[in-house]
Amino acid sequence: MKIKEFIGLLNGWxxxxxxxxxxxxxxxxxxxxGITVCWMVTKKVIEFSVKKRNNLIISHEDIFFPPDYxxxxxxxxxxxxxxxxxxxxxxxSVIRIHYLxxxxxxxxxxxxxxxxxxxxxxxxxxxxxxxxxxxxxxxxSNVKRHLNLEKVRITGSPGWKVKRIGGLWGGxxxxxxxxxxxxxxxxxxxTVIAGEVDEYTMRALKDMNIGIVEVGHEISEETGLxxxxxxxxxxxxxxxVSYCSNDIPYTTx
Numbered sequence: 001m002k003i004k005e006f007i008g009l010l011n012g013w014x015x016x017x018x019x020x021x022x023x024x025x026x027x028x029x030x031x032x033x034g035i036t037v038c039w040m041v042t043k044k045v046i047e048f049s050v051k052k053r054n055n056l057i058i059s060h061e062d063i064f065f066p067p068d069y070x071x072x073x074x075x076x077x078x079x080x081x082x083x084x085x086x087x088x089x090x091x092x093s094v095i096r097i098h099y100l101x102x103x104x105x106x107x108x109x110x111x112x113x114x115x116x117x118x119x120x121x122x123x124x125x126x127x128x129x130x131x132x133x134x135x136x137x138x139x140x141s142n143v144k145r146h147l148n149l150e151k152v153r154i155t156g157s158p159g160w161k162v163k164r165i166g167g168l169w170g171g172x173x174x175x176x177x178x179x180x181x182x183x184x185x186x187x188x189x190x191t192v193i194a195g196e197v198d199e200y201t202m203r204a205l206k207d208m209n210i211g212i213v214e215v216g217h218e219i220s221e222e223t224g225l226x227x228x229x230x231x232x233x234x235x236x237x238x239x240x241v242s243y244c245s246n247d248i249p250y251t252t253x
Contacts, residue, residue, distance in 0.1 A: 002029055006032055017100070020096065022095065024095065026056075026094060032239055033053055034054030034239060035232070036056070037057075038057060038244045039059070039222060040063075041061075041063040046092065050092075057092060064080040065080055101225065105231075106224030106228075111129060114147075114193070117129060128165065130164050132163075134161075135160065137154075137158035143215060152215050155211060164187075164191070166189035167184070167192070167193060168194040170220055173192065173196055173212070175200035178200075194214045195217040195221065196217035219248075
């Protein structure tokens with residue numbers, strides 16, 4: 001199967017690509033030998049693909065740094081050039097699937113792994129859940145247990161009450177996505193669980209006495225991406241499909 005044909009399969013299954021999605025690098029005439037699904041294209045993911053002999057990577061995030069939306073003109077940064085040189089060397093193409101994967105499973109699968117139950121609000125990217133009242137500290141401990149994490153970051157007092165939780169999976173908790181943060185606050189949440197937040201968001205929500213539990217951008221989306229990988233393999237049985245995780249990029253001490 002050529003990449004062009006595969007794109008047709010994806011669009012028939014998931015819908016048309018949004019502006020940030022599609023073939024970011026490579027040749028649509030290339031015949032696919034194997035597929036790697038990942039959260040972000042890094043050296044580790046490229047090395048994994050080479051070892052597996054996979055010549056197509058499906059990435060949830062942009063391969064470019066700085067991302068495309070940073071520059072007004074078409075230009076690539078130093079990191080982007082390094083990644084592209086590796087992709088070129090090993091003849092690997094990259095397709096980005098972002099919004100379509102979110103809509104398909106990413107937004108809902110994270111709540112499933114956290115045992116949050118059915119959302120009381122489900123509108124666009126917004127999810128709100130209600131649980132039996134507990135403290136922020138206890139809720140954070142439950143999140144760590146469900147995700148098998150040693151640590152999470154919390155904003156707010158450990159004794160704050162948690163009952164109505166808003167979801168800011170992935171990067172929705174970053175101040176660049178403040179419109180999503182402002183909208184989730186309109187559902188009267190007392191806590192948000194986020195993939196990634198910055199200090200703008202931390203200080204804004206602390207002023208509102210709203211707690212934050214932050215787990216990591218990739219961690220919050222990985223459950224859904226693994227789900228997508230399994231379903232994709234069912235769709236194209238003749239081409240091997242593998243998932244590659246990135247390591248957590250920092251340590252705490």
